[in-house]
Amino acid sequence: MDRSAYASMSAQEEGHWWFVARRAILDSLIARRIAPRPGARILEAGCGTGGNLAMLAAYGSVDALEYDDGARRLATARGIARIEPGMLPGRIGFGEARYDLIALLDVLEHVDADRDALDALRARLAPGGRILLTVPAAPWLWSDHDVLHHHKRRYTLGSLTGVAQAAGLKIEAAGYFNSLLFPLAVAARMAHRLFGRKGGSDAQPSRPINGWLRRIFATERHLLGRVRFPAGLSLYAILSA
Incomplete structure (x- = not known):
């Protein structure tokens, strides 16, 4: 991802409608559909500037890996997780640690060898562990946004599964x-x-529009897993070994 994109992400993760609403949706998915055991061991693979770390830390102790030095420094400064340099599929780090929950949130689309990356993460699941995965959807919506963020692909439900x-x-x-x-x-x-x-x-819109978009998007936390949407800008998956 471009350095400017990381800087923008770090500045906006606490307020921009997309980040705030997506965290609420992911939090709901973890609580309702995964329900990690108390004190779960959690890995975020590709934590970026760390915007999801506090949400994940509510479920257990968090390790995280991040390839980009600048993003990793910003994430480390939050003081929430142990963060190490790493990349998928070959440099996950943290010894042979196994995890109850692995979060791979809008990361797989950046990885050349997506199957190998998922295979490597499967090997790091503890018994009964789950992977929570999100990716951008609809290849026909490819745009300059994907180029800026160094995406390799967008997925269909069929290609992701x-x-x-x-x-x-x-x-x-x-x-x-x-x-x-x-x-x-x-x-x-x-x-x-x-x-x-x-x-x-990617700039945050005006306060009224930002709030309106956040409320609409965040409403999906009550629906996901109960209503099957026929299309969307993103895809999620909950995976097990």
């Missing part, structure tokens, strides 16, 4: 999210293509 199964993982749950805003996002991206404009900025 296929690569997980090829890595020897079982699909406990999978589906689309960021679906309520999907029609608005598609309309915006089609307009950008039609008029030859660059993709939208």
